[in-house]
Amino acid sequence: RTTALLTAAGFTGLEMAHASSLLNGFAIGSATTQSAAMAALKRSGTTFTEMAERIEPYLNNMASEHPHYDKWRRQNNVLAADPHEIWDNGFAFGLNRLLDGLDAWLKAPTKDPTP
Numbered sequence: 001r002t003t004a005l006l007t008a009a010g011f012t013g014l015e016m017a018h019a020s021s022l023l024n025g026f027a028i029g030s031a032t033t034q035s036a037a038m039a040a041l042k043r044s045g046t047t048f049t050e051m052a053e054r055i056e057p058y059l060n061n062m063a064s065e066h067p068h069y070d071k072w073r074r075q076n077n078v079l080a081a082d083p084h085e086i087w088d089n090g091f092a093f094g095l096n097r098l099l100d101g102l103d104a105w106l107k108a109p110t111k112d113p114t115p
Contacts, residue, residue, distance in 0.1 A: 010106045019102055026098055034087045052079035 002023070006016045041051060056079065063070035073079070078086075 009102075011102075022098060022102070023095075026094060030087070030091045030094065037083070048083045049080075055079075 002020050003016065006019050011019050041048060044051065046054070059070070059073065059079075
């Protein structure tokens with residue numbers, strides 16, 4: 001199915017295989033990350049909110065060493081967010097950026113497979 005979709009989009013040869021690997025790798029990586037996080041929460045016997053409360057002091061301690069991260073996390077209230085919503089939105093964002101990039105590559109006048 002992936003081969004048919006990518007071929008219909010205009011990918012040929014090894015570029016089709018590379019595009020397929022890129023998309024599959026992203027999906028597997030995202031699912032693995034989410035699964036590992038959920039398994040860690042389950043093993044700890046805590047909720048995401050409880051875990052966030054536990055790590056807050058550590059994040060506060062490292063704030064002076066990482067001021068940009070600290071500012072970002074405070075402005076966005078990351079630890080109070082719904083983790084499932086973050087993962088879903090993050091996956092959609094990443095997938096859309098990958099698809100945008102693949103589309104741009106297909107439309108490029110010269111298709112250099114190397115960076």
